[in-house]
Amino acid sequence: MRLLKIVPDNTNIGFVRLRGIAFAVTLLLSLASVGLVAARGLNLGVDFVGGLLIEAKFPTAAPLDAVRERIDGLDVGEASLQSFDPTTISIRLPLPRSTDEGANNALVAKVEGALSQSFPGVRYNRVETVSGKVSDELIWKGVLAVFLAIAGIALFGVFRFEWQFGVSTFVSILHDVLMTLGFFALTRLEFDLNIVAAVLTIVGYSINDKIVIDDRIRENLRKYRQMPIGELIDLSVNETLPRTVMTSLTILLALVSLLLFGGHVLRGFTAAMILGVIVGTYSSIYVSSSLLISLGIDKSRFKQVAAASDSRKAARANAERIAPKR
C-alpha cells in the first residue's frame, strides 16, 4: 500500500520571497474587515443586544409568510424571522419597552398564544429572553475574554521564545480575529455567545500552528548558524508544511461533518471555526514567520543557548550508548 503524502518530500516553496505581496494582501483584507464591521455592523444575537427568541416547530412545512403576518399584527415591535429547516422558524423580537418584570413573560405568552391559535400543533423548541443589563455584561465579558486570551498567549510566546515571536504571533492572531469578525459582518450570520467561544478556539488553534513553526525556527537557528535568516525561515516553514497541512485538513474534516450533520444550533459556531482554521493556517505560513524577518532576530542569543544544550545532548547521547543492551 502506498501511503498518501499530501505535501511531497523536499518541498521548497519560497514563502519569504512572497512576503511583500502577502503583507499587502493581509493588510488589505484586514482593513476590509474593519471597514465591513464598521459599515455593516455585526448581526448581534439576543445574547448581546437583549431581546427575545422563540423557536417554533410546526407539524408541517413552516408557513413563514403567514407567521410573519400574524406576528406583525401583534404590535410587539420589529420581528425578524428565520427558517433553519422546513419545519422550524426562529422568531426574534426586541425587548418590550416596559421594564416591568412581567413584560417579558407577557410578550412570550402573547406570541405563543397567537401562534398556537393560528397554527394548531406548533411546539416551542426554545425560548430565550435576555435583558439589556445582562447582554451588556455578556458583551463586556466576551471582549474581555478574547483580549485576555490573546494577551496571555502572546505573553507566553515572549517568555518561552523571544519578544519577536510574541509580537509576530500577536499580529497574526489579531489578523485572524479581524477576519472572523469581517466574515460575520459580510454574511450577517448571527453573532452570539457561541461565536465568542469559536473565536477563542480559533485563537488557541492558530497559535498552536504558529508555535509549531516558531519551535522549528528556533531549532534550526541553533542547527544552522550561518544560514541567512530568510532562507532559514523558508526551510522551517517548508519542513513543517506537511504537518500544517495535515492537521488543518483533519480538523477541517471534523468541522465539515459538524457543519453538515451537527444541527442548526451549532452552524454559526462551526462556520466561524472553519473560516478560522483556513485563515489561521494562512497567517501561520505567510504572516507570522515572515514578520520575524522584519522584526529582526538576534541570532547571537541562540548560539549561547545552543552551545549549552549541545553539550548536554552529547552527554545524554553517550549515556545512552554505554547503557547495557537488553
Added chain:
Amino acid sequence: MLDFPRWKILSIFGVLLLGVLLAVPSLMPDHTARALGLGGMPRINLGLDLAGGSHILLEADTADVAKTRVAAMEDSVRDSMHAMQPAIDIGDISTADGALSFFVRDPARVDAAVEKIRTLTAPVGSTGTRDWDVKVVDSTRIVLTPTQGGINQFVDQAMKGATDIVRKRIDALGTKEPTIVRQGSDRILVQVPGLQDPAKLKALIGKTAKLEFKLVDTQADPQKVAAGQAPIGDQILRYQNGAPIAVKRRAIITGTDLAKAAQDYDGQTNEPVVSITFGSKGARAFAEVTQQNVGKPFAIVLDNVVLSAPSINEPILGGAARINGNFTVDSAQQLAISLQSGALPIALKTVEERTVGPGLGADSIHAGVVASAIAVALVVAFMLVTYGRFGVYANLAVILNIFVILAAMALLNATLTLPGIAGFVLTIGTAVDANVLINERIREERRRGRNVVQAVELGYKEASRTIFEANVTHAIAGTIMLLLGSGPVKGFAVVLLLGIVTSVFTAVTFTRMLVALWLKRHRPQAIHI
C-alpha cells in the same frame, strides 16, 4: 525508546481500561444503567440545551431594598419617638430621595432624639461604619440616609433568605434535580431540567407573596379615595381590576404569621381558593381584631393588591381563613406554594431566561452523535491512508481518548452541553495533531538517513516539546473560556481542557508504547510511514 517496563505497560492499559469502564454508564440511558446495577457510578450530566429545561437568572431590585429599608426605619423612628418619656413630637416626615428626614418640634429635644435614633442603627462589618448616617440639618431637622455598607448588608441578608425561599418553592413543584445558586451579590441562578412550562416556573419563583390583612377604612371620603388622597393613618390600595380602596396602614396580621397554606375549594361556589391557617400567635391576634370589628370589612392584600375585602360576620377564633381571588386551580396552587414558603424579602425579576424543549435537546444529541461519528470515521480513514500502521496507532489513541474524556467528565460530575459536543469533534481533530507532529518528524528523520529506532525516538522526543508548548497555549484559551464563559461555553471549555490533558496521555504515551512494543518484537529495518 524500546524499553517499556512491564509495570508501565500494565498501568497504561489499566488507566485506559478504567477510562472505558467509567465512560460506559454515561453512554447508556439512565434507566438502563440502573437496571444493570450501574446506577451508583458517576455519570455525565446533560446540560439544559441537551436535556431540555429552563435556565433562569433572577436579579434583586436593590433600589427597592433601599426604599423598604427607609420605610421600615420610618416606622421604628415613629415608634421610638412616641415611646420616649415624654414623647418627642415630630412632623413633616419625608422619605423622598432614598433618605428619611423629619422635623423635631421642640428644638431643645433634638439632641435627645438623635441620641435615641443612633441606638436604632447598627455597625456594618468591623470597619466602624454604621448602616445609617444620622445628620442634623438646620438645627431642627434630622436626616437619616442608609450607607452603602448598610444597603449591601441588607441586600446580602435578603438574598440569603430569598435563595432559600426560591429553593422551597421549586422543591414544592417536585422537579428533578433543580440547581439554585446565588451568583454575585444580587443574583440567583435557577436551573430546572426537563420542565415544560417556564412561564409557570417564573410566575412561581418571582412572586413576592407578601400577604397582609388590613382593616378597611369605611369612613374615608370616596371622592378623596378616588383621587388617591389617603386620610391620616391610611393608604390607598387597588383591587385587581384597578378600583381604589382606603385601608389602615397597619396590618392586622401578615404572612409571616402563617402556619400553613393549601389550595382548596369554596364549599358553596366550588371555586378554587387558598385556605390558610395561622400559628398560635397569629391566630390570637386575628381573633382579637375580628372580635372588635364584627360587621366591618377587612382587605386581603397580596403584594399590595387587594384580592378581596369580605366583611367580618363573626369573630374568627380558630385562626383559619380562606382567600378568594378569582383563582384557577393552577394559580391557587401557586399562591399556596408561595405563601407556604414565605414572602420574598426582596423583589426578584428575571433578567435572563433560556428554555429548551425536550424535543430540540434530543434532536441536538442525535445530530451531535451523528456528526461525531462521521468526524471520527473521516479522520480515522485519513490518518490510515496517510500513515499506515502509525495511523492505526493514532486512531486507537483518538478513539480511546474519547472514552477517557467521557470518564474524566463523569468523575468530575461535569455537564455536557451542545458546544461541549462541538468540543469533542474539535478534540478529535486536534488530538491527532500530536500524532501528525510525531509521524511527520519520524518521516523527516528517516529522510535524513537515521535508522528506524533512532528516527522513532527522535520523532517522539522532538515533537513532545512542540506538543507541550502548543497545548499550553490551547489551555490558556480554554481556561479563560472556563472562567469568563457562561453555561454552554463553559461546557465547551471543559471538554477542550480535558481533551488537552488526556490527549497527551493517549496520543503520546500510549502510541509510543504501541510503537515500542512493535519495534521490539519485529525489529524492522525499514518502516512504512
